Amino acid sequence: MTTQMFGAPIRRKEDPRLVTGGGRYLDDLGHDALAAAFVRSPHAHARIVDIDASEAIEVEGVVGIYVHEDLPGRVGEPLPLLIPHPTLTHGRTGYALAKDEVNHVGEPIVMVVATDRYVAEDACQRIRITYDQLPVVVGIEAARSGELLVHDDVPDNVAAHMLQEVGDVDAAMASAPHTLTLDLDIERSACMPMEGKGVYARWDRDRGELRMYSSTQTSTGVRAAVAAKLDLPLAKVECIAPDVGGGFGVKIVHPWPEEVLVPWAAILLGRPVKWAEDRREHFISAAHERGQLQRVTVGFDDEGHLLALDVKLWHDNGAYTPYGIIVPIITSTQLLGPYKPGTYRCEFWSLYTNTVLVTPYRGAGRPQGCFAMERTMDAIADELGLDRAEVRSRNFILPSEMPWDHGLLFQDGRPLKYDSGDFPASLAKLKDLVGWDDFADYRRQAEAEGRKVGLGIGCYVEGTGVGPYEGGHIQIETSGRVNVSTGLTSQGQGHETVFAQIVAQELGVRMEDVFVTTGDTRKMAYAVGTFASRAAVMSGSAIALAARNVRAKALRIAADALEVSPEDLEIVEGTVRVKGAPATSMSLGTVSVLSNPLRYAFDEAAKAATQFAGTFDPDKPPVADDEEPGLEGKDFYSPTQATFANGMHAAIVETDPVTAEIKILRYCVIHDCGTMINPMIVEGQVHGGVAQGVGGALYERMAYDESGQLLNASFMDFLMPYASEVPTIEADHLETPSPLNPLGIKGAGEAGCIPVSAVIASAIEDAEGFPITRMPISPYDLWELRRRHADGEIPSLHRTSRTTSTPSTSSKEPTA
Amino acid sequence: MTDTTPATETLHDVTVSVNGVRHSAAVPARRLLSDFVRHDLELTGTHVGCEHGVCGACTVLVDGQPMRSCLMFAVTAQDHAITTVEGLCSAPDARTVPTGESMNPVQQAFAECHGLQCGFCTPGFLTTVTAYLEENSSPTSEQAREAISGNLCRCTGYQNIVKSVLRAAEIKAERAEEHA
């Protein structure tokens, strides 16, 4: 057997290139390209009365200035509504360049193409636009009231209203011994990849072919969308995702206006054109997420078992809905986490506001759902005077109950059916890691020193690896080089490495001989994209299946050549050999030579494959009837449903008694994404997710004023955490394999961020003794809550009036 | 706002030593050093993440000191020595790794410790840490964390970057020893 590759913490194949300046991101390409820049709306809601570009056109270096009227045919039609869910009765999308009306600050109105970006911006500055301002709807409460409308033809600002119910919630609620109602609030944040979006297009006039590069999470999606918009045959459009500097969701949306306009301009002008989004553009014209108001009513028994869960969500979808209502659907279904709700009803309204659109950001609605469920769990525990972990444990779906069908439809329209997971084991591991049972003593000690500390917990289940499919293609060259391609794209997840590990393992080749290409429509035309923690599950499985096909073919050819049975062969480090007689062997490179009989001898390897080399059976064709030339294989993976990963986090926080500064003292993670391909990479994903979660819990918010201006559209005021704000993350893993795919894997990309707001809220609440219902929370927010609590506006938790459990004299400090 | 675009912008001859090589180009006064390095010299290893000096992705070494290249004009860099991520590969303590690239200790440590994911912010970290280790060759993990706290990364949660700084110090010491 070859060295175990699958499951090993192999160093990344990407890194030697990326640490030496060899990465090629979008704006590293096309030094000869013209630059595009945009005039974007400074108003949140306005009618465009007049656009005067006369001064701008005078600027030396300007090549073209375009407004909506200039856009021909489909280029000027509304952008597509990508996921047209039946309940999205009032879906609306914008135009590539605004037509008559703008609905959020940042909406593109004019495109300038010039010799470089400096000049393009000079011209933008000289374009005068006259607006008639319209009333502005900002915030969920304003949208919900329906007094003012974002779109005249969308009553009450409701894009979609959806209801799912399992069991008789009203009856169960009516007969429940206890009920509670919680009103919760989560604010907006955003993906904020370090590289903004970007598009670069070249038109080959002679061949009538478009090559475009986009910093995207789906190159096949962009290709198809652009071909449709520009009325080009798919065969005449190529789209390549180069190195992409982070995505986290925002780059799955397509086509962005610029993805249509830049290729269109490149064709029109017959010159390469490039647009690299700057940071301000990314803030005001890309996408945000998270903003929701929630009302949870829960019925439960004396032991804390859920009997009825009735949830209402009001989701802020921004000005348009190109990505449909995926986010609130996920919130409403994934909210249930590892628990059995008894009966469940979830109703949501997806609402328009005059703000930039809302599309999935890592977690994609799950952090909000987890917040609702976990705040509820803490409230039940407090109401009954029970340990918070115990209440959760009593409601767990047990391993013996898997697969568990919640009776709901998930985001892909397929049943919400958990495939596997061991929640009690995860909880036990978490309690050990954080020192759950010792915390009461630690708290007493801290209180004696005048310090306020709190312990928080949050659990989640994450549907990962949704379909419809991904593919893998593998081809082995005569040199032994193994080329692997899959169509979905990479934004830092280490796909070149993990997919190579799968191939090395399945095929029996060395890591260094495997070369993976992702997100290039020239190499793999059929693909969906990178989202929903699906790359490892979908492409990983497809590549494993493709590798098995190639292996079988290699063994067939080698068996024929070595005159043994394929069953007697093995492949070790790129050599096919007879088991137990390794001297009888041939390299995969040689097998590749044999797989492709040649007429022309262009090198030594080829010479060996020509028709006059060696002996052959004159009665057989050079390529067998049921074979194709070449040592290659391809396969696709298309599962019937998502696979469900899970995890549990706990944190200890300290709050400053005077200034309300909040400090995370410890952050502990138990994570179960099934079988791990590369634990080092999985852990890296968890770290990054937790850090984004910490940002969303304590630092990041989108501060819109009532006129719809984003007040903190810069890294100075949108507080993404630095290293100084992210705690040390202590992570441990559980591996409950998925029965659904050939590798037993589940997705890991989004997990880390999902429960963080819930966990931090839980811990702060525990430290402060009053409920925390709104996130993120800043020191100032907490200080205000304390004031309101002191004034009697916010009730205390019940636990503050109960005596604590038996004090113990031995106090073990939870330590990192 | 004053409209001051001259009919033709005056170009300035700028000569800068970048990674030990003298480069000259005629650029407008407003050309940011980041754009000069990336687009005029086509050294695209230096990345631009915010253009207001907060993210640190564009950090280069100016006469050995980390500075934001998006907050400097190329004309102001006249006669100074700039080191970009590409230049770290030819640092005196760079060594060729098995994959064929030449890496300084910091580059090697980031690759060893999974100190990067998408790699976009990485060049700014590498230059920053390279200069930091010249000042403090054996940082504690707390100091390592502080040393990188002026650079934003959205992928890693910084955990493995802190590890990379500590590992880089080790590699640097090992190489210094083998050199001695």
Added chain:
Amino acid sequence: MKPAPFEHHAPLTVEQAVSVLTEVGHDGKVLAGGQSLIPILNMRLASPAHLVDINRVAGLDTVEVTAEAVRVGALVRHAGLERSESAYAALPLLRQALVNVAHPAIRNRGTTVGSIAHADAAGEMPAILALTDGVVEVAGPSGTREIAWSDFFLGALETSLAAEELAVAVRFGRFPAGTGTAFTEAARRHGDYAMAGVGVALTVADGVVSGARASFVSVTDVPSVLDLGPVLDGVEPGSGEWDAALDTAAEAVRGHVDPEGDIHASADYRRMLVTELTRRVLPQAADRATTPAPNAAFDRGSAVTTLSSTSSTAFGGQGASHD
């Protein structure tokens, strides 16, 4: 985000710089470190027609220590002043404050005089100039003049520097023997502009306080100094009446400051914060007043911690526990 075009001037002497400034008047801006100016230019929030780049002007890059003051030239970078051992020995407050200015890469380029001339109430160094009773040395068409800090700062981002004048240096005044200083601030993230900050200088003679003053960051329109002598003089640090005196001092601060609210914190929160920071920072200054020589390592090490350093945490989160 690219700056609008401008004409670049690169004078080699102070005289040339003043001459260009005189010529371009209000259309011109001085470029030294540019760490505050260039972000504004990149965002096109300002588009001056002329930039007078003083980086090649000779003689402006020195730090001089005299018996009375630390004199800092207009091209001395924050990092240069922060690292200057002679400046630190003469006036430890400089380093105590400088480590809070943004991040090292910014301090490597940004100049101390530039940040004072920028006159941002959220900047640390204007407050330090005030606390040290400092002076700005100015060169203009009719020669040089000195402007006392109290006459220099007129309002937010507004100084008494004329368009044709160049700030060539500042002098931070030294404190009498037996003075301890301390600086602290609270920012949302390490390195951000502070929500509130305070620097104090406290002199101890014969075991009791004989002079104390404070100045503030982000909570006053312009740098201002509050004389805490009336409430602290005569009190022995650490004595029975010390705590009460600190409370009174904190209350004096509460009355003195006049913060504004923004998206990060309300005015009330800032007022509370600066009051509490003063309460916490005064004992540090008192300790240093009674400790002979400044300990360089100690002060460097305190860079990252703001408020947290003064609260007692048993196990320090933030990665500190793995040392």
